[in-house]
Amino acid sequence: MTSSSMDHTPGPSEPPVVALTLGDPAGIGPELIARLLARPDLTCLGKLVLVGDAWLWAEGQRVAGLQVRTEPVASLAEVRARPADAPPAFLAVDTVQPAQVRVGQADAAGGASVLKVLDRCMDAALARQVDAICFAPLNKHAMKQGGLRHDDELHHFAQHLGVTGYFCEFNTLGGLWTARISSHVPLREVASLVTVPRIVDAATLIYRSLQANGVARPRVAVAGFNPHNGDGGTCGREEIDVIEPAVRELERLGMPVQGPYPADTIFLRARDGELDAIVTMYHDQGQIAIKLMGFSQGVTVQGGLPIPITTPAHGTAYDIAGQGRANVDATANALRIACRMGRTYRDGRSLFGQAAH
Structure with missing residues (x-):
């Protein structure tokens, strides 16, 4: 050489x-x-x-x-x-x-x-x-x-x-990217991983990575954890006690992140072109939707x-x-x-x- x-x-x-x-x-x-x-x-x-x-x-x-x-x-x-x-x-x-x-x-x-x-x-x-x-x-x-x-x-x-530092997989389909705050862990352990720092880290990471991929102002939203986004606390309080404070912290850091949105409808917003990225709480919450939308096209x-x-x-x-x-x-x-x-x-x-x- x-x-x-x-x-x-x-x-x-x-x-x-x-x-x-x-x-x-x-x-x-x-x-x-x-x-x-x-x-x-x-x-x-x-x-x-x-x-x-x-x-x-x-x-x-x-x-x-x-x-x-x-x-x-x-x-x-x-x-x-x-x-x-x-x-x-x-x-x-x-x-x-x-x-x-x-x-x-x-x-x-x-x-x-x-x-x-x-x-x-x-x-x-x-x-x-x-x-x-x-x-x-x-x-x-x-x-x-x-x-x-x-x-x-x-x-x-x-x-x-x-x-x-913090790292996680992103799954992408066309212009939509997803991150998750927990991945290859048993589902019953996920609730303990729903924390403000993990949500902030995951959202920050996908926001900055989208910028590195050429999206100047990424539109990022966070999914809820419980059915019906917790139904005002009657079906779980993670949305109130953890996810909403994480979203406020992200806004304070200069990232206009939205949510939490109910997990069963958030991908409809993405399908309709309203979002560039979704932060999910566990592996299949995002994977099922992404693979259903385009299994032969997706990228990790x-x-x-x-x-x-x-x-x-x-x-x-x-x-x-x-x-x-x-x-x-x-x-x-x-x-x-x-x-x-x-x-x-x-x-x-x-x-x-x-x-x-």
């Missing part, structure tokens, strides 16, 4: 460097990435670099029925200096052998492969060699078999990146990290893996968000929860 490639300083109009991964090798991820990189309308959005096993990349193209041009690179550090109109780069890494992968099944070898590639990309992001990461679908069970020590990938990302954004990390909201689709039937729409949306937010991060205007190391 030459020193000029290491020292390249991007101009304000230069596309961001975005690392892509193939996801779980037994799922539809390799096929999705082949379909993604075959589209010039998407590859022009950033300086894209695919990181993964060479044999798996070839297999993804075979399943998709495509031959996609990529150019090999020896390291992620050299991608930024490549011409903006160059084909996507490919960094070959050896993480898993074909004999270790059973298509359509979660295995430890596949989970370990995912972790190795993602850690490589995060290290490059911390070194400012890439500006964002977009990963194809993974499988939590396989990752736990393969060495994941956390409940989910978001907590793995946060530890690897040294995050100490890992909120609160020092770098943008995105992925399609659907899973590995083991049932159709290897069949050439995967829908690339959500992955394309994930790449678009990664490129927009990656430029913001690269240019030093990021409003995420923590600075990069």
